[in-house]
Amino acid sequence: MAGHKELDKETGIHTTGHVWDGDLKELNRPLPRWxxxxxxxxxxxxxxxxxxxxxxxxxxxxxxGMLGYSQRATVTQQVDAAKAAQAGMRGQIEKASLADIRAxxxxxxxxxxxGKAIFADNCAACHGRGAQGGAGYPNLNDDDxxxxxxxxxxxxxxxxxxxxxxxxxxxxxxxxxxxxxxxLQPNQISDAAEYVLSISGKPTDQAAAERGKAVFxxNCAACHGEDGKGNQELGAPNLxxxxxxxxxxxxxxxxxxxxxxxxxxxxxxGRLDKSAxxxxxxxxxxxxxxx
Numbered sequence: 001m002a003g004h005k006e007l008d009k010e011t012g013i014h015t016t017g018h019v020w021d022g023d024l025k026e027l028n029r030p031l032p033r034w035x036x037x038x039x040x041x042x043x044x045x046x047x048x049x050x051x052x053x054x055x056x057x058x059x060x061x062x063x064x065g066m067l068g069y070s071q072r073a074t075v076t077q078q079v080d081a082a083k084a085a086q087a088g089m090r091g092q093i094e095k096a097s098l099a100d101i102r103a104x105x106x107x108x109x110x111x112x113x114x115g116k117a118i119f120a121d122n123c124a125a126c127h128g129r130g131a132q133g134g135a136g137y138p139n140l141n142d143d144d145x146x147x148x149x150x151x152x153x154x155x156x157x158x159x160x161x162x163x164x165x166x167x168x169x170x171x172x173x174x175x176x177x178x179x180x181x182x183x184l185q186p187n188q189i190s191d192a193a194e195y196v197l198s199i200s201g202k203p204t205d206q207a208a209a210e211r212g213k214a215v216f217x218x219n220c221a222a223c224h225g226e227d228g229k230g231n232q233e234l235g236a237p238n239l240x241x242x243x244x245x246x247x248x249x250x251x252x253x254x255x256x257x258x259x260x261x262x263x264x265x266x267x268x269x270g271r272l273d274k275s276a277x278x279x280x281x282x283x284x285x286x287x288x289x290x291x
Contacts, residue, residue, distance in 0.1 A: 086110075094275040098151040101282060108282070115283025118276055122268070131287050135246055136263050143289035144243040147171055148232045150291045155281040161267030162235075170267055173235030178219065179258030188215050193254040199228045199240050200248070 005017045008027060018026040049055070053065040083090075089110045093101055101107045120129065126137045133139035143149065147157050157171060164170040178184040184192070195212030198204040217226065223236040230238035237245065246252050246261060255261075268277055284290070 086114075090273075090275040093278055094273070096278075098155065098278060098281065101278065102151075111279040111282045112286060114276070115279035115281070118272065118280045119283055122272070123280070126265075131284070136261070138245060139243070140284055141288045142243060143291070144238065144241060145232060145289065145291070146173075146230075146235050146237050146245075148291070149285070149289055151281055151285050153232075154284050154290070155277060157265070158280055158284070159267065159269045159277050162265040163262060164264055164267040167267035167269065171235055173223075174262060175223070175256075175260040176219075177258070177260040180260070184215065184219065184257070188212075189254050189257045190250075192216055192220065192257055193250050196228065196239050196253050196257075197248075197250060200242060201240075202248070 005028075006015050006025075007013075008015055008025065011027060013027045013029065015025045016028045020026075050063075051065065052067045053069050054062050055065060056063045089107065093107055093111055096104075096107060101111055119127075119131070123131075127133050127140055128137070131140040138144075138146065145153065147153055147162075160167045160169040160171065162171040163174070176183055178192075179186065179189050191208045191212035192215040193212065194204045194208040195210075195216050198206075198209040198212075216224075216228070221228075223234050224230055224239055225236070228239040230236045242248065244252065246256055268280075272280070
């Protein structure tokens, strides 16, 4: 690229002196003055912003700016203001029983609205946005409850969690690891799985299911009941319905028998206040399966 400045005969505009391919010359068309002035104003605005507002990160913080503005402080003030506005209703919910909250329309509406938001923030990650659950996470919309579906049962579960080691009142139901701990042989686990499938109405190997019936009676009936309908006081699921926490195929059932599964749920006492736990319990109870 080489050349010299000259006046273009066609346009009457001087060239920049840049030439490409021997004869392609670049016209000198500077930016409009209004554009340049706007650009300069933006630069001055940016410099002013750097001075007035928090901008530059430092080793142990950031520049505060001359105005001392803080978005964190603004949000904190807004949250505090919202809590103050809700303090009266939250205080009533904290003192009222679950039955009283349900009986008073204003408290019930406030609890339902708050419980839905609390669920989305704390529970949806495991149970799903619609509380539909998934493998290892119960569906909260149906009427099948491992620990009971009354308001009090649900509150207890939320407050103290399930197999949460730091809470002395947590729900505990440790199913034996029949295969891992060599309590049952693989063929016995297979037969027991066939029997469990048979009492839930699924097609099975009848001979294996008959053998599994004896295995079930000796090892499983103490918790799940002789009829397999479960025991909510022990956290033993009903095995005769079509609702399965880890899947209802033979491989899933056999794996549950072999390993005992045993998931955990956080205890929310201490993380959520009393009014929040009550609101959450009422919301979950309302999803369709509450007793």
